Amino acid sequence: MRKIIRRMPAVAGILLGLSAQAQLSPAAPTVKKPNIIFILTDDLGFGDIGVFFQQQRQRQHDKSEPWQLSPHIDSMAAGGAILTQSYCNAPVCAPSRASLLSGVHQGHAQVRDNQFDKALEANYNIANVLQSTGYTTAVIGKWGLQGDGEGPDWPAHPLNRGFDYFYGYMRHADGHEHYPKEGKYRGAKQVWENRTEVAAGLDKCYTGDLWTAAAKNWIIRQQQQPAAKPFMLYLAYDLPHAVLELPAQAYPAGGGLTGGVQWEGKPGRMINTAGGTIDSWVHPDYATATWDHDKNPATPEVPWPDTYKRYATINRRLDDAVGDLLQLLKDLHIGDNTLVVFTSDNGPSIESYLPAGYAPNSPEFFKSFGPFDGIKRDCWEGGVRMPVVVSWPGHIAVGKTISTPNNFSDWLPTFLAAAGTPPPVRTDGVSLLPALTGHGTQQASNIYVEYAFEGRSPGFSSLEPARRNRVRNQMQLLRIGDHVGVRYDIKTAADDFEIYDIVKDPKETTNLAANGGMAALQAQLKAKVLQGRMPDSTAPRPYDTAGVPAVAVSHPVKGVRWKTYAGQYPWIPATGALTPALTGHASRMAKEQLHAKQTLCYEGYLHIPADGRYTFYVQAAAGAFLRIHDAAVIDADYGYTPGTVKQGAMHLKKGLHPFRLYYKQTTARKPVSSLQWSGPGIPRQDIPATVFYQEP
Missing domain, CATH: 3.40.720.10 (Alkaline Phosphatase, subunit A)
Incomplete structure (x- = not known):
């Protein structure tokens, strides 16, 4: 698809020319949809299958x-x-x-x-x-x-x-x-x-x-x-x-x-x-x-x-x-x-x-x-x-x-x-x-796992000695590259992860975080597990109210980036594998005319002025979805009633926090596309343009 890049002071012209753009796009190839069978067994171990482990024993x-x-x-x-x-x-x-x-x-x-x-x-x-x-x-x-x-x-x-x-x-x-x-x-x-x-x-x-x-x-x-x-x-x-x-x-x-x-x-x-x-x-x-x-x-x-x-x-x-x-x-x-x-x-x-x-x-x-x-x-x-x-x-x-x-x-x-x-x-x-x-x-x-169980790991002699009869309680696992971070019996968000090179050390025998090793990765793990999840009151965690760390951005500039994606889908699509029809920059997220059958994504950074709990509010004509970091803060997609307000809250630390806000449009009419917030010392209001930043 031919890509048009324009810089605009606002979003008024985002969709200009999309109809002509669509006419120039080649037809999507016909896909022969495969039948799909997903066979799931219950409590079968990795080592129970021949090709994975039993052939080796044989x-x-x-x-x-x-x-x-x-x-x-x-x-x-x-x-x-x-x-x-x-x-x-x-x-x-x-x-x-x-x-x-x-x-x-x-x-x-x-x-x-x-x-x-x-x-x-x-x-x-x-x-x-x-x-x-x-x-x-x-x-x-x-x-x-x-x-x-x-x-x-x-x-x-x-x-x-x-x-x-x-x-x-x-x-x-x-x-x-x-x-x-x-x-x-x-x-x-x-x-x-x-x-x-x-x-x-x-x-x-x-x-x-x-x-x-x-x-x-x-x-x-x-x-x-x-x-x-x-x-x-x-x-x-x-x-x-x-x-x-x-x-x-x-x-x-x-x-x-x-x-x-x-x-x-x-x-x-x-x-x-x-x-x-x-x-x-x-x-x-x-x-x-x-x-x-x-x-x-x-x-x-x-x-x-x-x-x-x-x-x-x-x-x-x-x-x-x-x-x-x-x-x-x-x-x-x-x-x-x-x-x-x-x-x-x-x-x-x-x-x-x-x-x-x-x-x-x-x-x-x-x-x-x-x-x-x-x-x-x-x-x-x-x-x-x-x-x-x-x-x-x-x-x-x-x-x-x-x-x-x-x-x-x-x-x-x-x-x-x-x-x-x-x-x-x-x-x-x-x-x-x-x-x-x-x-x-x-x-x-x-790859992220969280789980809680009041019990202990078994005392099998084949397990690493430090792992036998280990207290479980609150647990987490996160994998980054070849490294896995694991925490057991978590008390606070500050608890250290045990870190293992899971490719070289699949049995997790050597904790690379012992004695303060892997300090940068340790900090990354602690931040990432807060930045990528949302609390659930039915499954409380000791880190649910911990402040989500901000990120460092070199020389950010004011404004947001926007991208539009042509095509009509039953849902707001994940855009990672899609090619945008148009891209550009804006000083703020404006309420502008959108054409039918398209998705609009704003992305950038929110500057959070002080540590605290912030609530975000979204209104949309057809649907919307807000992520802050990788956390799904507001889901106004499945079953969403157009024009209603959906909200979500996060505990955020002062500084810059990446966000992606998606809107979908199904008819060519003026959408309702408001984004508001409230927080420490901030009554509910439109998020001001002064707090939006993007990479240079």
């Missing part, structure tokens, strides 16, 4: 360190890509899944800490953004983000959040049982198809098989439509989490259309594995497995404890399911146009809920946390580093390893980029398509 053939197998996932990796430095947004399922779906990190998410069953907020998410771009959407498996109340009228029912179809467990606790009708260990559970409870017909249905069969059935039905639209399936397993129940029989041979698990749809025989004895079948690779329990080759090996035969069998069941689904895509001739992601929601767990007589579950047996320290509910790498495998034949090079740091918030913009649409401005993520496909420049991900 090659060493040390019988004191048992291994498990994942041949189908390893094959998927060989034909696609593995992401070796991928993070979940929280080390426990509900906030992790909420951040995945909403595309925002835990400093902006509505579901934080251990807020199980809390409503996924009414805002943009993976389902409704793809739905609005022409996708048919479904979630099958575990939800747990429905909000208060009883079914079927939960406020955040998947059908209320952009999904066209739902089949699975609605409530979080239901995911702790893998036979919903029989409920052998945790009692009978509810399974919902859309708004109808259907568990009564699910005799002997193992959820690992049930969700797979339902997913296959749904995909087949989509392809049978006369004019099949692209689809997005969020397949959220409850395995291997919690109860460690076994299947009732072997996984059926083959896969795809004619093999593997199949949907039969008959009450009492809903799927073809609904037979045999529940909680009984152990995979033959593990049924008679032995190990060197005392690390003494001279003594006889002993059988694996039953707990770990169960754990390995469950994970192998997930592996069979992946192979089954990938075969279905081939059988339907849609494999080359389907982007498939496989991963887990957080690190491995010590939970099992098995009765007396079973060994307690321990990730140490298979070293499920891989080469790291930490498990579920830890902000060490083992709690938040995820095994991610991506397949998209013809688009991702075979056998690719991607070491670019990334996190779950990146998948929403990635999927929208694959569909040819920019993401909503509220997302904290970036598209991973450049790293996946090798085309374009990969932007850096914003």
Whole structure:
């Protein structure tokens, strides 16, 4: 697109000539939107997958360190890509899944800490953004983000959040049982198809098989439509989490259309594995497995404890399911146009809920946390580093390893980029398509985790001594380049981070911040965690009221910079990957005439005159969004009522603070575009032009 740069004393001429500009722009290329399948497991560790860690144990053939197998996932990796430095947004399922779906990190998410069953907020998410771009959407498996109340009228029912179809467990606790009708260990559970409870017909249905069969059935039905639209399936397993129940029989041979698990749809025989004895079948690779329990080759090996035969069998069941689904895509001739992601929601767990007589579950047996320290509910790498495998034949090079740091918030913009649409401005993520496909420049991900849990890290002997039985409480993780900053049991914003070179030292053995080292990075970490989040009263933090540090700017000049972006989107678009139609400078943000179908972004610095709490107020004709630093201060986009006032507050220190204010326009009329503030000694008023600055 031809770029016009003009300098203007105000914004009156921003949109002059845009119509002619649009006529000169080449037509956007036609994008063939891929089908998308996101497979999410529950409490599967980085080290549980062969290609990430278990193959290494197998090659060493040390019988004191048992291994498990994942041949189908390893094959998927060989034909696609593995992401070796991928993070979940929280080390426990509900906030992790909420951040995945909403595309925002835990400093902006509505579901934080251990807020199980809390409503996924009414805002943009993976389902409704793809739905609005022409996708048919479904979630099958575990939800747990429905909000208060009883079914079927939960406020955040998947059908209320952009999904066209739902089949699975609605409530979080239901995911702790893998036979919903029989409920052998945790009692009978509810399974919902859309708004109808259907568990009564699910005799002997193992959820690992049930969700797979339902997913296959749904995909087949989509392809049978006369004019099949692209689809997005969020397949959220409850395995291997919690109860460690076994299947009732072997996984059926083959896969795809004619093999593997199949949907039969008959009450009492809903799927073809609904037979045999529940909680009984152990995979033959593990049924008679032995190990060197005392690390003494001279003594006889002993059988694996039953707990770990169960754990390995469950994970192998997930592996069979992946192979089954990938075969279905081939059988339907849609494999080359389907982007498939496989991963887990957080690190491995010590939970099992098995009765007396079973060994307690321990990730140490298979070293499920891989080469790291930490498990579920830890902000060490083992709690938040995820095994991610991506397949998209013809688009991702075979056998690719991607070491670019990334996190779950990146998948929403990635999927929208694959569909040819920019993401909503509220997302904290970036598209991973450049790293996946090798085309374009990969932007850096914003990797940030916050979490609170009143407990301690486990006392595993394989953990670093200083980490065993470590008090958790308030925790944070932030990654900048190759370095990770971690804080545990946070008391104040001044608490130091432990700093590790996570590439050279993945087990986090050497704290580079000890003895005052890495002073500049320490200061950067302390500032960045305040500059990139907003407090939530339901998840209070000890740094919620700390003043956000200002930034240093060399020779700033008065005024703001503006950019306009042509195109009509259902939301205010993130503009990082867009080319502006016009750019310029202004002395202030004026209320000027805007043309239809465009986005206007002001950016610059606000000079804050004194330390304190400042409240900002925005009014817009169609929508607006305000970021100060990287914090989402005002979201007047999704569901915004034109002309109403939205506000947000931050504790800011004296000095310059970068901001970006976005407006969207849908009709060619005079917009309401006011920006006001109040603060220490400042009554509510328009922000004066004298406090706006820009870089020279």
